[in-house]
Amino acid sequence: MQNLDIGRIVRWSLAIVAIGLVVALFVWNAVTPQTAKSVETWQPEMTFGSPQAVNHFIEYVDMMCPYCAKFYLALHDSFDDFQRDFIDTDKIYYELRLVDIVSEHSQNSYRGNIAGYCAARQPDKFWGFYETMQNYLTDNYYSKGIGDKKGAPEIPKWDNQVFYDQAEQSDLNMDEFRDCFDTQQPKDTLATNTRKAQISMQTNSISGVPYFIFNDYTSSGFEGNYSTIQRMFKAGGVN
Amino acid sequence: MKRVIKSWRTVSIGIKKAANGWQFWLSAVGATLFFIFLFNLLSSGNNFLQLLINLPFGDKFFVIGQVYWEFLTNFLSIEKILIFLAAAGQGLIISMIVFLWRTRRRLDDTAVLESASASLIALIGAGCPVCGGTILLPVLMSLFGASAMTFLQSFSLLLMAAALAPIIFAIRRLGFLSSMQPKAKSRKESNAES
Numbered sequence: 001m002q003n004l005d006i007g008r009i010v011r012w013s014l015a016i017v018a019i020g021l022v023v024a025l026f027v028w029n030a031v032t033p034q035t036a037k038s039v040e041t042w043q044p045e046m047t048f049g050s051p052q053a054v055n056h057f058i059e060y061v062d063m064m065c066p067y068c069a070k071f072y073l074a075l076h077d078s079f080d081d082f083q084r085d086f087i088d089t090d091k092i093y094y095e096l097r098l099v100d101i102v103s104e105h106s107q108n109s110y111r112g113n114i115a116g117y118c119a120a121r122q123p124d125k126f127w128g129f130y131e132t133m134q135n136y137l138t139d140n141y142y143s144k145g146i147g148d149k150k151g152a153p154e155i156p157k158w159d160n161q162v163f164y165d166q167a168e169q170s171d172l173n174m175d176e177f178r179d180c181f182d183t184q185q186p187k188d189t190l191a192t193n194t195r196k197a198q199i200s201m202q203t204n205s206i207s208g209v210p211y212f213i214f215n216d217y218t219s220s221g222f223e224g225n226y227s228t229i230q231r232m233f234k235a236g237g238v239n
Numbered sequence: 240m241k242r243v244i245k246s247w248r249t250v251s252i253g254i255k256k257a258a259n260g261w262q263f264w265l266s267a268v269g270a271t272l273f274f275i276f277l278f279n280l281l282s283s284g285n286n287f288l289q290l291l292i293n294l295p296f297g298d299k300f301f302v303i304g305q306v307y308w309e310f311l312t313n314f315l316s317i318e319k320i321l322i323f324l325a326a327a328g329q330g331l332i333i334s335m336i337v338f339l340w341r342t343r344r345r346l347d348d349t350a351v352l353e354s355a356s357a358s359l360i361a362l363i364g365a366g367c368p369v370c371g372g373t374i375l376l377p378v379l380m381s382l383f384g385a386s387a388m389t390f391l392q393s394f395s396l397l398l399m400a401a402a403l404a405p406i407i408f409a410i411r412r413l414g415f416l417s418s419m420q421p422k423a424k425s426r427k428e429s430n431a432e433s
Contacts, residue, residue, distance in 0.1 A: 149318060222284065234295075
């Protein structure tokens with residue numbers, strides 16, 4: 001009889017806790033008041049839209065991060081919709097912050113990020129270079145199960161020529177790019193920005209990239225498609 | 240070796256006995272789906288969790304669907320297979336605990352403990368494919384500094400695999416106990432006995 005009572009108590013307690021959790025999850029923040037915040041832009045060349053837009057969407061990325069590539073490709077696949085609904089209407093000012101977070105995992109990460117900053121030094125060339133790099137990584141590695149997830153084989157160390165090839169394909173001025181890349185000119189900017197990102201990540205208890213800040217909404221990691229991105233905008237207060 | 244084979248044969252008899260009823264399959268499938276959701280919710284960084292918390296009611300269903308969809312589309316990876324094994328193991332354990340509770344009117348505390356510890360280990364291991372970190376990062380960073388990053392990815396996969404150990408122990412224990420039980424009693428029969 002005693003065992004039966006204990007069983008009942010356990011069963012009912014578990015049921016109440018489970019129901020309570022589900023209800024709390026669905027009721028909590030059902031209507032989320034979000035506030036637009038004015039935020040400083042780190043690299044104007046790595047932005048999209050008008051700085052006067054109401055909401056500032058910030059994405060911290062590393063050039064060699066596969067989950068950052070997933071976000072980029074999901075956005076890129078529906079770019080016309082994104083532009084029409086959020087950029088042209090001045091709802092969102094999108095800023096990408098390139099930081100050196102995964103160099104402990106990837107032998108190409110540091111040079112990839114330096115290459116990104118070098119591309120940004122040439123007017124209107126950053127996004128083309130970023131797209132070329134992400135497509136190169138996706139076509140040659142991520143789509144083949146290399147370096148795309150936990151436990152996957154690592155992407156081998158690249159020769160500098162890979163970065164030169166991507167830069168050339170992105171119509172960059174190659175003399176300027178080589179000069180910048182070979183002497184690692186943006187290394188101080190990259191180090192400073194990485195440090196600032198790490199402080200922000202610690203403050204918000206975030207452990208990796210992609211790391212998103214959109215008004216009061218912060219999150220890290222990405223799986224999904226453009227619908228998921230639209231939900232992220234919605235969670236940040238923009239429909 | 241023969242003893243091991245024999246003991247697992249007994250365990251399988253126990254599982255077969257427990258599985259002889261729709262209640263077993265209902266709870267097994269339900270619990271498996273629940274644990275797949277739980278482990279995958281954290282395995283995409285905290286983005287799905289944050290969306291689930293921050294979005295209005297209707298959109299939460301989209302997030303739940305998306306969690307399952309991402310699991311299915313990435314199923315053929317070591318991480319997702321480990322997640323599936325851990326979730327299915329938990330489903331089996333919970334159903335067997337229910338079976339034993341129905342037949343013996345007693346909860347097996349050790350099995351419950353093993354199941355809970357397996358969930359905890361798997362949860363820690365499952366989080367999370369953001370680049371450069373897992374749930375463990377803040378803890379490991381405070382212990383080992385920046386060098387923690389170098390072994391973190393493999394460590395979290397190992398943890399996922401390690402979560403299977405308590406699951407196997409619990410299934411073995413519950414299988415033995417189930418093999419000694421008669422078929423599940425109906426509520427009426429049990430109430431009449433007590």
